[in-house]
Amino acid sequence: MCALLALVACTGNGNGNGANTTPGPTSTSSATPQGTEARITIKGFNFMPADLKVRPGEKITVSNFDSAPHTVTAKEGSAFDTGNIEGGQSATFTAPSKPGSYPFFCSLHPRMTATLTVG
Ligand SMILES: [Cu+2]
Structure with missing residues (x-):
């Protein structure tokens, strides 16, 4: 607690050294x-x-990365479903806002299963 207060106080006192941790514009790599x-x-x-x-x-x-299409489909309810993702393609979806364990599968190949854990 004392350490935290000291840190906050120190930051508040800031020595006006402007340069924060923002890196220069040279980072074009996979940041x-x-x-x-x-x-x-x-x-x-x-x-x-x-x-x-x-x-x-x-x-x-x-x-x-397969040549066959796949889906990422929540097993229960309709928490998420990417629909068909053609071979070599990508898709995005948004994780549920409720923490929990969400088993999912491929609706085209139901033996493909995995779990999304939100927490
Ligand atoms: Cu599949």
Whole structure:
């Protein structure tokens, strides 16, 4: 507690050194805007990872590396459903806002299953 107060006070006192942590414009490489990007990869009729953990409402990119179309479809209710993602294509969907465990499958190949954990 004391340490936190000291830190806040110190920040408040700021020595007017303007330069914050904003990096220069030279970073054209694969800079991720905020933390890691949530991604599901489909390859060989499998979802990877088999258990993806995301934050509520996070955007998730699904990349289908198979030649067959696939979907990412919530098993229960209609929490999410990408619809058909053609081979070699990508799609995005938004994670549910309610924390929990959301098993999903491919509606075209129901034996393809994985779980989205929101929390
Ligand atoms: Cu499929």
